[in-house]
Structure formats: structure tokens, C-alpha cells
Amino acid sequence: MTEEQRSPESGMPPVPPSASGEQQPVQQASQQPAYGQQIPPYQQPAPGGYAAQPTAQQPYGAQPVFDQHPVQPAYGQYPNGAYPQQNPAEPMRHKVHHSYIWLGSLQVAGMLIVIAFFSVFSSVIGAIADGESIGRADAPVLLIVGIAVIVGLIVIVGLTALIQTLSYKHLYYELGPDEFNLYSGIFNKKRVHVPYQRIQSVNQKATLVQRLAGVCTVNIDTAGGSANKAITIPYLQNSEAERLRTELFARKQAILSGQAAQVAGQANVVQGQSGAVYPAGHPLAGNVLDMPAEILTDVRGVFGGAAVDTGRVSYEYGMSNKELVLTGLSNNTGFILIVLAALGSVAGLAEQILSTAIGRMLVDNGVNFVMQSFAGNTIWAITGVVVVVFLVVWVLSIIGTCISFGGFKARRRDSRIEVEHGLLQHQFHGVDIDRVQSVIIKQSFIRRLLGYCELSLGKIDAVTEGEEGQQKSLNPQGLVIHPFVKMNRVPEILAGLVPEFADVPTDSRPVAKVALRRAIIRRGILQGNGFWLAVVVVVGQLLANALLPSTEPDAASILLFVNTGAIVLYVLCALLLVLDIIGAVLWYRGSGFSYNRRFMQVSNGGFSRESVSFPRKKIQYGFLKTNPFQRNARVATINARTAAGVGGTTLRLIDVSEQDANTWLDWVKPGGSMVQ
Template sequence: MTAPTQAAPLPRHHVHHSYIWLESVRTILIIAVCVMVANFSTIAGLVAEEGFGGAEAGLIMAIVGGGTLLLILVVFGIVAATRVLGYKHLYFTVGPDEFTLCSGIFNKQKVHVPYQRVQSVDQRATLIQRIFGVCTVSIDTAGGAANKAVVVPYLTKAQAEWLRAELYNRKNALAAQAAAAAVAAAPAAQSAIAGATAMAQGAATFVEGAQLPAASGNVLDMGADAWNQVGGVFAGPAQDTGRVSYEYGLTNKELFLAGLSNTTSVGLIFAGLIVGVLQIVGFVFDVMGDAANGAVESAMMFAGSQAAAYIIGAVSAGVIALVLVLWLISALGSCIGYGGFKARRRNNRIEVEYGLLQHTFQGVDVDRVQSVVVKQSFIRRLFGFCELSLGKIDAAQDSDASNQKNTLAQQGIVIHPFVKMNRVPALLAGLVPEFADLPQEAKPVAKVALRRALIRRGVIQGGGFWLAVVSLLCMIGLKLMVSAAEAGAFEVEDALALAMVNSFGGGLLLVLLVLSALLFIIDIIGAVLWARESSFAYNRRFMQVSNGGLSRETVSFPRQKIQFGCTRSNPLQRRAGTDTILATTAAGSGGTTTALIDVPHAEAMAWLDWLKPGGNRP
């Protein structure tokens, strides 16, 4: 008998060798910073005790510095050796039915991903990775929170593009084979499949025939084009990943406004500066020793003088100027983060890429899109713009991948960060024509919702209301303490200190009361806007929920994507004849629930009937 022939082993594709040295350098820099920060307190304590001079202090500092350098070199050797061993055992194969990633030195790991489960193939590259033409590829499946994204680090740009095209091609080929087998097994289903195919072809024709938007660009696109042409040291040749049928970018105006509206890092930077100043003050107090007490007493005496008011004003102006500078720097960083933004339709996939320094590429099949989200923050509402994004099922990310995700990636797929509201239908028609048939007849919340919103947002959840309560209580307590001091209940020194606190604290509490009044007015305005603008709508194929206020969000999703829906009501709602409707889709880890409060009871019951099987038929 002839022995059965064994199938030839699949070729192994290793990651790029920069995985060894780039990752080692990154790790050692982090360790070096941590060691230096840990030694700072030791050196500060030594300077406080011995001063900057002295042979003993110099010897100890030399020992600490030499030991730190030796430790860094030893750790670097260990990390580099570990990376070399890990590189030899890190590879992937592309088989006929599944993608396989192998890794691990002692604990071996094999991750198998069937092509039918591939949802999106994203890639991200830090600035250093872009210089060398490598990136990190993450393969998302439809597992939600149950599965982690499969991360393949340090592929060249050519490898990443080839892998993405190969995975999608094999997935489409298997889907075509399954459809052909279904037709052969069930001839009666041919008409249904033919109808679905015709619909898909019609959608594709609509996309290809859609008029491309006017060529848009900005000053940073030139830098993005230069990056794309250079690629990087090891990028490799560009790969053909399919024909683009629709594409757009950002204009200069949209780029500038998007950068100004996404400056959330200013608060973190300012907090970091405050912490740094406090650490410096603590170091100065350690060095000064007992002399610091006299400085504090002199400062307290000076605080009551007229010159202190001018100094406080100058410091306040300086702080305001510093905040404005930080805001401008943050806005510039946000603009650079949006540099090279492109959204496109390629075959049946939607792709978005952005980032002038750190580059991010995201993509998703159209059939995996869970929702279309139109979000207007307060700033965007002032200008008549919105943020347009697509919800999708996200697999859980491991630490390496999540560290590289920026704000945009955490919001699903943002297909336009700052677009005029009247352009939204045209962009959706070109990018996702499958969402063209959105409901138009909105059903508003109940009339009683306005009164309930005023109580809920203005009092129960109102920050201004509770800030006013706390400020008034503090003012009453301070007045009682001052009255007790005037009656002789405190020592003379304590009475003087209390009088100083009263002079500063009283003014501060008045400022807080004014601030609380402004916040209360803002809460009331937001409640009125919410009651006037919140609504929901549904038709045969889609549901849409809008929640208004100072900011506004409209979520549209297909009926077939709704996992389940329900209504809830508390005793007060039942008395008012309203319900809260909740629709849960599979978007995001663990699902995404879209809710609307205080819907009329009759409308909520009609919506539940629509959710029943067959309830969407005309």
C-alpha cells in the first residue's frame, strides 16, 4: 500500500526584525525614566541633608548614577535577549480556511481566526514606527467582549496591506462558495438569493455611480502625501487592495475647527503642571528646613497688604495666559492628529485613516456596521456642524493595542470629525448607501417631559443647584465661626487667622455662588432643549433615536441589528403616563443600549409591537 501523502506545511510569515531592537529601545526608555524618577527623591533628600557640596555627597551621587547606568544596561541586555527569542517564535500562516498566529517562548500560543469571523483589519503606527515603515495590525472578530483582537506587531507597510487584502479576499471567496452551495442544495431559495444579490449589486452600482464630493484638502495633506510616498525605511512596495469608489478628506476650515473642538488634554496638562509645581515647592521646603516656617509667616503677613492684591491679579493673568497657550498647543496637536484624514468606500468596506505623526487605519465591512451616529457637542452646535461616526462590534483589545488607540479610535469609526449638518445626507449616500432609507417622521417625547426634565436636570442632577447649597452652608458656617471669635471663644492668634480666612473665603464663596447660578441657568436651558428636541422614529428597516440638549446625538440603526428592546417606568413615570424605551444592539463590547426617557405610553407600546417578529411589515 502506498502511504498517504502529507500536505505541505504552510509558509511561515515572520514579523519584521525591527520587533527586536525598536521594542527593546522603547522598553528601556520607559525603565530609564522610572529609575530616574525613583532616584530623584533619594538625591533630593541627600541635598537637603548635606547640601550640594561635600565629598560624601559627591561619592553617594556617583554611586547612585553608576548603579543606575549599570542597571539600565543589564535590563537592556535581558530585554534584547528576550526579544530575539520571541522573534524566532512569532510568526503567522495564511491557510485555506483560517489565519493562525503563533507566539510564545516557554508558553506556546496559537490563535486561529476563521476568515468568516474577520470583521476588520486595522493598523496603527507610532512616529518611530512610521519612520521605519512598520506598523501594528489588529484583526477584530465579531466576538465582542468575549474575544480579544488578534494583534500582529511590527509588520512592514507592504506586509500589512498584503495581509489585509488576503484576509478579505479569502473571506469573500468562502462566502461565495457558501452561497453557491446553498443554491445547489435548495433550488427553491434561488429566487431569494438572486433577489439579495440584485439588491447588493444595486447598492454597489449606487456607490459607484454616486457623485464624488468636490476635491477637498488642507495644509497638512501635503505632509501626509509625503509620508505615503516615503513610506519608511522598511515599508516595501505599495500593494493593490482594491478600487476606491468614494473618498473625501477635510478642508482647512474643517481641520481647524475639529482641532479647536478636541482639546480635552488641556485639563490633564494643567493638572500635571500643578502637580509639578507642588513637587518643586516640596523640594524647596526640604532644602530650606526650619527657614521655611519663617517664610510662611512672612507670606501670611504680606497676604493682608495691598501689594498682595496686585500680585494675585498678576498671577491670575499669568495662569489665564498659560491656559490659553496650553489650549492652542492642544488644538495644534489635535490638528496634527487629524492630518491626512481620509474616509473612503473600497468595494464593500469602509476605510478611515488619519494621523500625521502617529498613523491609524481602520476598516469595517458594510454588513458589520451597527449604527450611524450624528453627534453635536455644544461647540459643534454653535457652528452648525456635527461629528459623523459608525458604530461597530469591537473586540476587546490587549494592552499593547489599546495603548496605541487614540480618542478617535475609541469612538467607533469616525467618518468625519467636523462636517456641516447639510452635508451629512450626501456623505452617507456615497459612503454607506445602505443607510439611505432612514425614518423621517419623528415622534417627540411627552409634553410632561419638560416639567420632569427641569426637575431631573436642574435639581436632582443639577451641579449648579448643589454647588449653591454647599456654598451657602459654608458661608453660614463661616459667619457662625466669626461671630464666635468676636465673642471671645477663640485665642487671639486663632481669631486673627480666622479673620484672614473670612476675608479670602467670603470672596471665594461669593464667586462660587455666582458660578452656581450660571451653572443652574445652563442646566435649565439644557433641560428645555432636551424636551423640545428629543424624539424617536422607525420605519420598515430602521430605527432612529435623538437626545437633545446643549449637545445633541442622533443614533440610527437597522431593525435587524436590534438584539432586544424593552420599556421601563418608575412610579412617577407611570403617574405621568410615560415610559423609557431601550434598544440594545451588538455594537461595542457587551452591547450598546440606546435609550429615550419619557416617551408617551401609547407610543412606547406601539414601538414594542413593531419590535415583534413581523411587526415591521407594512
């Protein structure tokens, strides 16, 4: 059975082949035929546009570049696999790199070795804990078990290598006149069709082992909404991945422009691009991890091949040491660990108070002394160890975050935006500017205090097969183009990276005045953590005082402990209530929206703040929503739907005045007002 996945067709007829029959000399790589043009077989250049014999510039065995008029080479001449002569009208089959076989097998072998090691280690520790010892009589049994484990590992790895080999023979892709095709499957064949005009972005990802080998995994995202699936091409040679990315974007632009395009010939070989491109007078931004990341990029791995010129860079920037460290300090893992450490300390204090109270209720003085000693020493020691462990994990998370953003570079290359980072696991994201849905400026509480923000671009995201449930549960953050940047640098970065968003409105319309009162009620009471925690404490205290018999000998001590704890919790409730009210005031002062002829901007404030700017043409639809309380206050909630994220994103602003909401609805509807 054949499983097929096809994106929507472009609806454009293909360019007819040339009818010229004049004999021409063999074309060189720089003189490729027009897009979609076919030439007779005797005029065909060598496979991939290279010379028939290897040269100093193009060694024998290099990967071919992509042609639009591919004729399959004779059997045995194709570098990555032998295929018999094929119909000249059919596209050339491009194989993935052969490391797909042995790297995949080694990955399985490494995983099995780790599992076996921990299994044996846990068994030995368990035997030692039970008081068992290993004698000479156990040596033959241990030898047999060890041999069986090794043989089992070899058999499993061998079967994996066999499956990888069969899968490798049936895994290839083709570049047709109008679409990209990926073929895979041993028994259940699968063919994925991707029209070039539907390509959303082309991304690369490489683990440390893949970087050393010079290969990567390429993901092609298509504009398909919530049902969108990313097409994954594993283990492509670095130079092949660069050619493929350039070719896909070139063919997409050719189809969208409606003009005949020149097919990419032999790629220009360069030594790599070092150094960032900045506006005149701008200080060079860089950090200590840029140099090792550049070395890994320049070395390109064992099979990486020479670097490919993928287009002209007009703007590029990196991260400074300060920005890199602040990014590590602001990661969510560190904040969670600090909260857990604080809760551990509070729990230790509460445990000591509880143990002391229980000790007073004990009749035996010896037991009372032991309980108080345990509470005074061991509990605090355990709490201290927990805090130290959390701090160590926090430091490691900071280091891990810095390494993950090592070598960070964001650039504008022709009509594409490219972002790459990662010292060990390298990630590359490339998206066409026409697929960018919005510009997002996020400020957490710490970032607001420091005057920094996270800058990202909203785009249509895709998920790989088998990960729909996991990805849909996550909140997509878009393509991060700078994780920790000063607010005064944002206009400069946007002007260099996405000048198409230069007309974003700046004058914001605030929410209605009645929104402050409604925000205090909503955030302080209906959604207030302090209010509802106070309700729970009051109910618990009343139940404890009502249900505890007054005849109980230790009732007074228990009630003292309950009431003392309730007082502490009331203080906490009051603090949380104050924070909720402050958050409501900050939301009122920092929230608003604005729009002009081409763009709209929505800002939601609070302790953290998020501003989203998006073009009017990217709005799929807009609507107003009100409840009875809003209608009584003459306010409404505006909602604007864009295609960003997985399945789209709805941007909303609560409690806009009724007049402003209706004016906005007239602006957003088709044929509506184009002025503010």
C-alpha cells in the same frame, strides 16, 4: 501548558480538494487554484506564487503573498526564516519582520536611558540645592558609578534582545482553509484561532519609528461581544500587512457567500494612490498636513516594500484646513484648560479677599501691611503665570490634535470602509460594511452653534489582553469618519461612504408633552447643579451664623466675609439653575425617535445633541421601562440594544408617550409590524 483562544466556528464544511490528476503546467500568480483546492507538489508554483528566480518586478528577498495551497519551501529558501520541508497539507508559516528584535530592544534601551538621565539629573539638582560641591576626590566614585550604569544598561538591553530573539522565533501566523491562526510564546505556547467569517475589522497602527522602518502593528477584531479580544500581530512589513488585510477580507467574503473563491495570487504592485475620489462637481478637500502625510506614505519606510492594490476605491474624502483647525480648537483638553484657568483666576480673587479680611483681624500693623502686599502682588502674579501656562498647554494640545488628524482620509473600498490619519503616529481602521451597527451624529454646544458635527460609525469594538478594565471604563465613540464636518455635508458623505444607510427615516416622533415638565424637574432639581449647590451654601451659611459666637472680637468681619461669599455663590446657583432649565427645554425640543421598514433613529437633545441611526436587523432586543411617576404620567422609556461598542450599547429615549412606546414595541419584536 498550551493556552488556546477560539472564536465560534462557522459551521460550514470545507470545500473538498480537486480529484483531477491531469498534469498541468506550472500556474502563474494570476491563475491560482480555486479556494480550498489542492494541487500535486510537482505542479506547485514557486513559494508565494512568484517565479523561481528573482525578476525586475519581483526582487529577490521580497515577502511572499498568501496562497491557499502552500507547500513549505526547502530549507533556506523562505525569505523571513528557514524551515525544513513541511507536509503539503499544512499552511505556510508567515513570520513577522525581523525589526521585531532590534526595534523592540531599542525601545527598551531608549526608555532606560530616559529614566537614567532624569534620575541622575534629579540627584545632581538635589545635591546642588543642599549646597554640596563636586571635587577631585569625587571623580573616581562618579566614574565607577557611570561605568556601572552603562554596564547595567548594556546588560538589560542585551537580555531584552535575547528575549526578543527567542520570541521572534516562536511568533508566526498561518492562513488555513477556514481560519487564521497566530502562534506565540516561548515557554507558555499560545495559539489563537480566528474563523474568517468572524473577523470584524483589520486595523493598523505605526509609531514614527515604525513608519520610518516601514513596519506596523496589525490588530484583528472579531465579533465576540464583551469577551472579545483583539488579535495583535506586531512588526509586519507594510506590504505584508496590506496583503494580509486584503486576503482576510477576501476569504471572509468567500465563506459568507458560500461560493468557491479564488485565492489571492501575486498582488498588483502600484506606486500608491494619491488624490481623493469625489462626486462630480465636488470641491477637492485637503489641508496643509496632507502633503507631508502623503510623502511618508509614499516613501513607505526602509522595509515597507511596494504598495499593494487592495481594491477599487469608489468614494474618498479628506479634511480642509478650516475643519482641521476647528477640530483642534474643539478638543476636550482645550476646554478643560480654559475652565482651569478661569477657576485659577477666581481662586486668586478669593485668596486676595480672604487675605485682606485676615489682615484686618491682625493686631500688628506691620504684619497687616505685609499680608496685604503679598495678597495684592504675589497672588495675582502666580495666577497670571498659571493662566499663561494653561494657554501654552492649550495651544500645544491644539497642535497635537491637528497632527494626530494630519493626512486624514476616509474611503469606501469595495465592501469596506477605511479611515486613516496621523502625521507622526499613523492609524488605519478598516471594517466591513456588514459589521457597521449604526451611524452617529454628535453635536457639542460649540458644534451646534457653528452648524458642525462629529460623524462616526458604531461598530463592535475589541480590547487587547490586559486592557479590559481600562477600555470598559471608557465611553466608546465608534469609528470617527469625520471629526468636524458641516451638517449639510452629512447626507453626501453617508451616500458615498455607507449607501446602505440611505433609507434612514427623517420624520421624528417627539417625546410626550408632559416630558417638558418632567425634564425641568429632573434636570433642574433632581439632577440640577445649581439647586444642590444652593442647598450646600444655605446650610454652610446657617451653620456659620449659628456657631460663630457673638462675643468674638472679629465676628462681624468673619460674618461679613461669609455672607458676601454666600451672595456671590447664590448668583452662581441662579445662573446654573437657569442653564439647567434651558438645557431641559432644549432636550424636549430636540429629542425624539422614528422608524420605518428597515431603520430606526433615536435623538437626544440638550446643549449637545446626538442622533443614532441603526438598521432594524441590528437590534438585538428592545424593551420598555417605566417607574411609578412615569406610569402616572402615562409615559415610558424605550430601550434598543445593539452590538456596538465593547459588550454592546443600549440606546434609550425617556418619556415617550405610552401609545408611541407600545407601537414601537410591536414594531421591534420578531414578526412585528414592518411599517411605521
